[in-house]
Amino acid sequence: MTLAILSMPLRLVAQSAGDSIRTHSFVLGIGSSHQLDTYLSPLNYTGYQVSFLRETLRMTRLANRRVSFQSLWQGTFSQTSNISGTTTDWGAHIGYDALWHYNWTPVQGLRLMAGGAIGADAGVLYNSRGGNNPAQGRVNVDISASVMAIYKFRLWRQDLSFRYQANMPLMGVMFSPQFGQSYYEIGTGNANGNACFSQPGNAFSLWQQFTVDIPVGKYVVIRTGYLCDIRQSHVHGIKMHDRSHSFMIGFVKHFRNVGREKRKVADVIL
Amino acid sequence: MKNMFLRTRTTGIKAGFPASHFLCPSKIGGRAKRRGYVLTVFRFDFSPFGRRPLVPFSVFRFIILFSVLTLASCVDEVQFANTPEGNMEALWKIIDEHYCFLDYKAEAIGLDWNEVHARYRGKLNKKMTSTQLQEVLCNMLGELQDGHVNLYTAADVGRYWAWKEGYPSNLNDEIRELYLGNDYRIAAGLYYRILDDNVGYIVYHSFSSGIGEGNIAEVLHHLRLCSGLIIDVRGNGGGQLDYAQRLASHFTNERILVGYRSYKTGTGHSDFSELTPEYLEPSTTIRWQKPAIVLTNRGCYSATNTFVRDMLCCPNVRTLGDSTGGGGGMPFTSELPNGWLVRFSACPQFDKEKQHIEFGIAPTIPCELKTEDVLKGKDTLIETARELLGKR
Numbered sequence: 001m002t003l004a005i006l007s008m009p010l011r012l013v014a015q016s017a018g019d020s021i022r023t024h025s026f027v028l029g030i031g032s033s034h035q036l037d038t039y040l041s042p043l044n045y046t047g048y049q050v051s052f053l054r055e056t057l058r059m060t061r062l063a064n065r066r067v068s069f070q071s072l073w074q075g076t077f078s079q080t081s082n083i084s085g086t087t088t089d090w091g092a093h094i095g096y097d098a099l100w101h102y103n104w105t106p107v108q109g110l111r112l113m114a115g116g117a118i119g120a121d122a123g124v125l126y127n128s129r130g131g132n133n134p135a136q137g138r139v140n141v142d143i144s145a146s147v148m149a150i151y152k153f154r155l156w157r158q159d160l161s162f163r164y165q166a167n168m169p170l171m172g173v174m175f176s177p178q179f180g181q182s183y184y185e186i187g188t189g190n191a192n193g194n195a196c197f198s199q200p201g202n203a204f205s206l207w208q209q210f211t212v213d214i215p216v217g218k219y220v221v222i223r224t225g226y227l228c229d230i231r232q233s234h235v236h237g238i239k240m241h242d243r244s245h246s247f248m249i250g251f252v253k254h255f256r257n258v259g260r261e262k263r264k265v266a267d268v269i270l
Numbered sequence: 271m272k273n274m275f276l277r278t279r280t281t282g283i284k285a286g287f288p289a290s291h292f293l294c295p296s297k298i299g300g301r302a303k304r305r306g307y308v309l310t311v312f313r314f315d316f317s318p319f320g321r322r323p324l325v326p327f328s329v330f331r332f333i334i335l336f337s338v339l340t341l342a343s344c345v346d347e348v349q350f351a352n353t354p355e356g357n358m359e360a361l362w363k364i365i366d367e368h369y370c371f372l373d374y375k376a377e378a379i380g381l382d383w384n385e386v387h388a389r390y391r392g393k394l395n396k397k398m399t400s401t402q403l404q405e406v407l408c409n410m411l412g413e414l415q416d417g418h419v420n421l422y423t424a425a426d427v428g429r430y431w432a433w434k435e436g437y438p439s440n441l442n443d444e445i446r447e448l449y450l451g452n453d454y455r456i457a458a459g460l461y462y463r464i465l466d467d468n469v470g471y472i473v474y475h476s477f478s479s480g481i482g483e484g485n486i487a488e489v490l491h492h493l494r495l496c497s498g499l500i501i502d503v504r505g506n507g508g509g510q511l512d513y514a515q516r517l518a519s520h521f522t523n524e525r526i527l528v529g530y531r532s533y534k535t536g537t538g539h540s541d542f543s544e545l546t547p548e549y550l551e552p553s554t555t556i557r558w559q560k561p562a563i564v565l566t567n568r569g570c571y572s573a574t575n576t577f578v579r580d581m582l583c584c585p586n587v588r589t590l591g592d593s594t595g596g597g598g599g600m601p602f603t604s605e606l607p608n609g610w611l612v613r614f615s616a617c618p619q620f621d622k623e624k625q626h627i628e629f630g631i632a633p634t635i636p637c638e639l640k641t642e643d644v645l646k647g648k649d650t651l652i653e654t655a656r657e658l659l660g661k662r
Binding site for chain 1: 343346347348349352363364370511531533534535536541543603604605607608609613616617
């Protein structure tokens, strides 16, 4: 993916206005998860998490083609237990982020990107021994700041790409029950105050990934890396954190949009 | 304190960086100095491509600030050790922050939760067994006098059942079986028949047994020609509130206020939301228009307590027997470091006069099961209810 991004400026000049390159990647991750939700239990829960990350990256025409667009889908499933192993929590979450970055290329091989994002997440954490408080729902919509750095170099006759990216929500709206409010209460329509304004002071979260793209053969690019996903909140007296560290591996595909005028009739299926 | 400087030469990555690759320290901002602050800051100018810093100082300031913010922003909860002291402190804190009747019981029964802490803290020692710890913790929870408070361990369930064990049961199951006979009908959790004097008789053993609108409609249709109805919920320890409200909704023709509820909004003993009114909506199917009597005893607890509260607001409905056991708080659960589960009342309920129903609801018609009736195979409460319904 980063190979494509790094070569974009040169290619874009050579191509017609309708041409663009999209980079799609799909990676799977497995790692550790550390969870706390005092609505369910005051104890820390630890266990594993599996996740997927679906990413699309392309340049846009904004700011003289210096703004890129990134689309991120992330899904996770976690299973954790308390220190004594008597209770299990099952968690699931899915989220989407749309990110726009302004690109700088100070020197050849290095690309710095900074921008913002709009994202939404929804998830649930279920406690196997809860009574009238067996589960916690999580829904939030955020505006985030995002930075990314991509560095490309050649090693052992291979073009390798390193990337670091960090996203941090700056403000948003999140759902949270009141301190001792049951979901039965919310279900009866008494849901005042359950939508809260979130900002780093009460919901500091940080999403980071470090990836390496390694070409294998002529057509395949393998992506491997590390994903650190820290989600926290302290709203209505309920403390929550979900910190995960995952090893990611997957593949990258590049697609070129040749534009309508370049398409041959015989090649068009639909 | 002197400003500290660091100059380190590093090895550039061959393929990407020029040879001049330094981490260079430089001066810190002077404003802090002028104001007399003592400040020590490392500044690194990452300048791999020439003299001009690639990343300005403001960025590094941001990174340092960001790192400090990250560390300071960790959201964590105090984790108690898995020791007798740790488990007791964890349990005391859970109740102190989440239990909803501390203020009410301080007034009603003189409960002082801080005094309880001091008293039971002294009963712990490091060598005590798990069984001994459970006994101490259960006794501590017993101070709350709440049937909704339990401590679940692998070996036992710690409980406070004095709300019913300390009173006459006013129920003889064998005699009640005699009234049902052998030809009674069963609609989900409802056992029912028509007694000899044309009075309908329904027994509901537990609100954990589900009932639907169809079940209730069928039962009331079967009993439609009866002169009155007896609903026997003695010994019903509760279950689902939905079933209780569903059954009660067949005894009102209009939307009526039956009570209030609340929930905790913080860790303080008095941190509660405003009272939310609870209304009983009339059923859209068959609704009972004749007199009805609900038989109660001290075994009526939790959802059954709420059912009795709701029924008392319905026209043509009276209660007969003993006070209910209570249980006017919806329970939540939490857990201790050793894995034991604790259940406690978290959301209080009130009657329509905004009074707590935690310690039970008095009957409209007090009545006790008489020994001489038991010897005759008669149930005093049922017979009294039949007599009252027959008089009409």
